[in-house]
Amino acid sequence: xxxxxxxxxRSIDGFGVSPxxxxxxxxxxxxxxxxxxxxxxxxxxxxxxxVTAVDSGRRALQFLGLDEEKSSSVSFDGLKxxxxxxxxxMPGMTGYELLKKIxxxxxxxxxxxxxxxxxxVLARIDRCLEEGAExxxxxxxxxxxxxxxxxxxxxxxxxxxxNNGVIHKRKLQESRDLNSSEPSVTSSxxxxxxxxxxxxxxxxxxSVPSSIPTPLDSPIRRLKMTNTG
Amino acid sequence: xxxxxxxxxxxMKRSLLDQGYLDEQFIQLEELEDGDNPNFxxxxxxxxxxxxxxxxxxxxxxxxxxxxxxxxLDNCMHQFKSSSTSIGATRVxxxxxxxxxxxxxxxxxxxxxxxRQVKQEHASLKTKLENYFKLARQGGTSAGGHxxxx
Numbered sequence: 387x388x389x390x391x392x393x394x395x396r397s398i399d400g401f402g403v404s405p406x407x408x409x410x411x412x413x414x415x416x417x418x419x420x421x422x423x424x425x426x427x428x429x430x431x432x433x434x435x436x437v438t439a440v441d442s443g444r445r446a447l448q449f450l451g452l453d454e455e456k457s458s459s460v461s462f463d464g465l466k467x468x469x470x471x472x473x474x475x476m477p478g479m480t481g482y483e484l485l486k487k488i489x490x491x492x493x494x495x496x497x498x499x500x501x502x503x504x505x506x507v508l509a510r511i512d513r514c515l516e517e518g519a520e521x522x523x524x525x526x527x528x529x530x531x532x533x534x535x536x537x538x539x540x541x542x543x544x545x546x547x548x549n550n551g552v553i554h555k556r557k558l559q560e561s562r563d564l565n566s567s568e569p570s571v572t573s574s575x576x577x578x579x580x581x582x583x584x585x586x587x588x589x590x591x592x593s594v595p596s597s598i599p600t601p602l603d604s605p606i607r608r609l610k611m612t613n614t615g
Numbered sequence: 616x617x618x619x620x621x622x623x624x625x626x627m628k629r630s631l632l633d634q635g636y637l638d639e640q641f642i643q644l645e646e647l648e649d650g651d652n653p654n655f656x657x658x659x660x661x662x663x664x665x666x667x668x669x670x671x672x673x674x675x676x677x678x679x680x681x682x683x684x685x686x687x688l689d690n691c692m693h694q695f696k697s698s699s700t701s702i703g704a705t706r707v708x709x710x711x712x713x714x715x716x717x718x719x720x721x722x723x724x725x726x727x728x729x730x731r732q733v734k735q736e737h738a739s740l741k742t743k744l745e746n747y748f749k750l751a752r753q754g755g756t757s758a759g760g761h762x763x764x765x
Contacts, residue, residue, distance in 0.1 A: 421663045421698035428647045428655055475693060504697050526640045526701050529647070 411539045412436040416446045416472035416484065417502070426471065426502075426527060433532045438467075443479030443487075446472065452491055467497055468539040471523075474503035474510065482514060489518040498538040502527055620754025627747050636740055640703030657748045663702050664741055670695040671734060678727055688726065689718040695733075706736045 413435045415426045423439045430437045440446050447453040450467065470488065472481040479487075481501050489495045498520040503510065506524045514522050520538045523531050631637045641656070648655045674691045677684060696711035710733040717725030 419694060419698050419701070420666050421659060421701050424659050424662055425644065425647075425701050428652060428659075431651075432647050432649060475697075477690075504693075504700060525697065526643070526703075528643055 410434055410436045411468040411536065412438070412466060413535075413539075414446060414449060414467045414470045415439040416441075416443060416470065416476070416481065418442060418473065418476045422473065422502075422525070429527060429529060429532045432529065433536060435532075435536070443472070443476060443481065443484035446470065446484055447479075447487060450488075450491075450494055452487065452494065467494075469498050469500065469520075469535060471500045471502060471535065474501050474505075474514070482510075482517065485514060485517050485519055500535060500538070620750060624747065624750050624754055627750060631743060631747070635705050636743060638703045638705040640701065642703070644702065657751075660702055660744055660748070663698050663704075667695055667698060667737065670698075671737070674730060678723075678730060683721075683723050683726070685718045685721050685726075689715055692718065699737075704736075704740055707733065707740060710736050 411434075413430050415423065415430065415437055417423045417426060417439070418441050420441075423441065427437045427439050438449060440449060444453065470484075472484050474481040481503075485499050485501065488497065488499055495518070499518065500521045500523060501514045501519045502523045502525050504525045511522045521534070628637075632641075644656045644659060652658075670691060674688060674695070677688045677691060692711055692714050696708060696715070699707040699711060710729055714726060714729040714733060717729055
């Protein structure tokens with residue numbers, strides 16, 4: 387998975403006019419635990435992402451410029467956010483509440499949001515996916531999880547939130563092959579996916595072609611494979 | 616003849632893994648070390664111990680108050696368990712899980728007893744990791760085997 391794929395994505399979306407490094411995606415990481423922030427930061431850096439790590443949902447909203455109800459299409463320091471990854475259990479505002487606020491925002495609801503949690507509670511996972519979360523990762527987060535996240539960042543841009551709704555419905559209703567191995571096949575196909583922009587038809591069809599990552603595998607797979615919270 | 620440092624370091628790590636002190640997560644952290652962050656694992660572990668001292672103190676205080684606020688206890692321990700998990704501290708994590716079960720059952724005795732075990736495992740791992748990092752430094756490598764700053 388190479389950073390140069392991001393360049394074509396940027397020109398499709400025409401979203402950010404502010405300065406950015408086309409080689410690297412920018413992730414906003416939210417976790418109240420200092421240790422976990424350090425780890426997620428390094429995981430993302432190793433995966434060629436720029437990271438902004440904050441310790442609360444409140445600060446995340448401030449960074450996005452949402453806290454004061456200001457409408458701006460980019461965060462205040464001019465960096466577009468390509469993905470938000472947040473812990474679920476946080477004092478004050480939970481990751482779920484943060485997710486809701488982001489999805490309620492017309493400006494930011496297109497940003498994929500991933501929830502992390504040390505507990506693999508199915509009801510919690512369902513609730514997050516229903517609210518529009520892209521994925522739910524049971525901690526500890528691994529390098530393979532982050533690799534998968536990069537798929538979301540490339541897939542989501544330029545497509546309306548309507549797509550997100552369809553994707554999530556499909557994620558909940560379909561039972562996927564729970565024993566499937568990591569979707570490494572998707573990383574090799576994502577560059578071609580961008581040039582073909584096949585997003586519309588695969589999403590409406592009931593079966594998921596291999597060119598679209600199957601994030602549903604991930605929370606369910608983690609459920610099966612994780613022994614404790 | 617002494618085995619070289621790297622060999623001893625690997626054996627020490629193997630032993631820590633086999634005895635369940637550490638799990639795969641620790642290995643994952645080592646894989647995250649690179650040229651820019653050659654001491655990432657040791658730094659993270661140091662952060663963990665600095666942070667957890669405070670959390671453990673909060674738990675200690677909460678256990679000492681009457682009546683015991685089990686919800687607050689559970690929240691505190693949740694945080695501590697979360698960071699323990701992030702560095703791969705398996706035995707510590709197990710005691711945390713047990714502690715939280717006692718919290719849920721509002722079993723004060725169970726909490727107090729288990730907390731002693733939590734602290735014990737926490738301290739024991741600290742010593743072992745200190746030895747491990749010391750060995751790594753002496754060998755001129757970081758924990759992950761990178762040629763790093765000693």
